[in-house]
Amino acid sequence: MWTFNHPDVFANYTKLSNADVAQAYLLGVTGLMHSANSFVIGPKTQEVMNERHRLERLEKKSYSDPGVSDDMKALNKKFGILHGVSSLLALLGVLTLGFHGVWIANAGVQGY
Numbered sequence: 001m002w003t004f005n006h007p008d009v010f011a012n013y014t015k016l017s018n019a020d021v022a023q024a025y026l027l028g029v030t031g032l033m034h035s036a037n038s039f040v041i042g043p044k045t046q047e048v049m050n051e052r053h054r055l056e057r058l059e060k061k062s063y064s065d066p067g068v069s070d071d072m073k074a075l076n077k078k079f080g081i082l083h084g085v086s087s088l089l090a091l092l093g094v095l096t097l098g099f100h101g102v103w104i105a106n107a108g109v110q111g112y
Contacts, residue, residue, distance in 0.1 A: 033093045037089040045083055
């Protein structure tokens with residue numbers, strides 16, 4: 001919707017030096033990051049966490065107890081990686097939206 005009100009975006013989509021084009025790419029990347037986090041990384045993280053809880057009940061040990069099984073160690077490592085990626089995507093999304101907000105605050109919507 002925003003791109004239809006900014007004709008420079010479609011006309012100059014290869015020129016990242018154009019402010020409207022750069023903002024369109026920024027918003028697109030932000031949407032992709034949030035979508036990947038919500039529909040891919042988040043569910044996988046939840047799946048690993050649920051498996052870890054199941055294994056905790058079977059072993060009768062917390063995931064952080066010393067002497068957990070090799071399966072629990074592998075799940076802990078996988079969970080840590082997925083959770084880190086999820087957190088990084090969320091942080092990058094917040095930063096890109098913050099940058100977009102600062103851009104709008106400084107440049108406004110001049111000419112449109």
